[in-house]
Amino acid sequence: MSQQPQLHAVPKWHTQSIAAPRPAVQPLLRAEGISLEYRSRAHTVRATHDVSFDVYRGDRFVLLGPSGCGKSSLLKAAGGFIAPSAGRISINGQAVNGPGPDRVAVFQEFDQLPPWKTVKQNVMFPLLASKKLKRNEAEERAMHWIGKVGLAGFADAYPHTLSGGMKQRVAIARALAMQPEVLLMDEPFAALDALTRRKMQEELGRLWEEARFTLLFVTHSIEEALVVGNRILLLSPHPGRVRAELNSHQFGLHSTGSPEFQSAANRIHRLLFDEDTAAAPESAVGRRLAL
Numbered sequence: 528m529s530q531q532p533q534l535h536a537v538p539k540w541h542t543q544s545i546a547a548p549r550p551a552v553q554p555l556l557r558a559e560g561i562s563l564e565y566r567s568r569a570h571t572v573r574a575t576h577d578v579s580f581d582v583y584r585g586d587r588f589v590l591l592g593p594s595g596c597g598k599s600s601l602l603k604a605a606g607g608f609i610a611p612s613a614g615r616i617s618i619n620g621q622a623v624n625g626p627g628p629d630r631v632a633v634f635q636e637f638d639q640l641p642p643w644k645t646v647k648q649n650v651m652f653p654l655l656a657s658k659k660l661k662r663n664e665a666e667e668r669a670m671h672w673i674g675k676v677g678l679a680g681f682a683d684a685y686p687h688t689l690s691g692g693m694k695q696r697v698a699i700a701r702a703l704a705m706q707p708e709v710l711l712m713d714e715p716f717a718a719l720d721a722l723t724r725r726k727m728q729e730e731l732g733r734l735w736e737e738a739r740f741t742l743l744f745v746t747h748s749i750e751e752a753l754v755v756g757n758r759i760l761l762l763s764p765h766p767g768r769v770r771a772e773l774n775s776h777q778f779g780l781h782s783t784g785s786p787e788f789q790s791a792a793n794r795i796h797r798l799l800f801d802e803d804t805a806a807a808p809e810s811a812v813g814r815r816l817a818l
């Protein structure tokens with residue numbers, strides 16, 4: 528079988544949604560024609576223009592693009608933290624109108640854990656606040672996920688006593704304990720050193736193998752996108768528009784040194800930085816191209 532990721536290229540500035548390869552299954556999360564703007568009295572910043580994508584249950588869907596292309600803004604819109612100026616985001620067919628316990632986010636910053644709560648209290652907090660579980664059930668669920676991320680011995684520790692990687696593990700445990708429909712991750716490993724980042728990518732993969740959650744993951748690292756994602760949406764620079772979508776399920780940490788991985792990374796780089804005109808011909812909406 529070919530090791531080549533398949534591209535669903537769209538013309539460079541085309542506003543039509545890409546053709547998804549799985550029409551029989553309903554998407555879990557659907558973004559349709561999303562334009563996002565930040566308005567102030569002085570001016571308006573357009574973060575994305577007419578971005579559409581479908582995330583299916585169990586997907587590890589990556590939003591990849593250069594700094595400022597609106598990846599974080601799209602994630603915030605999926606989380607219900609900001610509203611699109613045009614378009615619609617839905618989960619299971621229901622419009623997203625605000626934040627909800629069905630979408631839980633993990634961010635890059637290490638300060639996302641209230642410092643006055645222990646690891647266990649941090650993981651239990653959203654379970655109790657959302658009234659999902661009674662206290663003893665929440666404690667049990669929290670300890671389960673704290674164990675899953677390898678922090679069973681640190682349940683009573685406070686965040687300031689943990690390393691950056693351990694704090695991110697707590698944030699992941701807290702998110703997964705909520706059993707969200709979609710786990711939203713905004714560059715969660717970007718502030719970690721290279722070795723820890725790699726380890727965390729590996730652990731995320733292992734957790735996904737066990738729990739098969741649905742992931743919407745933002746990164747500007749091509750390598751991380753290939754390692755983490757099974758599908759990648761490439762966004763053009765500011766304002767972000769869909770450049771192409773590719774299937775990347777065949778890649779993982781096991782393949783990072785392979786010629787196929789390098790070739791896919793190079794091709795994505797060319798696509799992102801506008802050096803690959805052949806991949807985005809005007810007539811290629813929905814056409815599948817091999818890398």
Ligand SMILES: Nc1ncnc2c1ncn2[C@@H]1O[C@H](COP(=O)(O)OP(=O)(O)OP(=O)(O)O)[C@@H](O)[C@H]1O
Nearest residue numbers: 565572574593594595596597598599600601747765
């Ligand atoms: N709160 C805000 N107010 C005004 N403009 C904003 C705000 N947040 C983001 N923007 C602008 O929207 C655009 C997209 O920003 P966003 O953070 O979504 O991009 P990004 O692709 O995630 O970038 P990065 O990889 O650097 O985090 C940028 O031009 C940014 O300056």
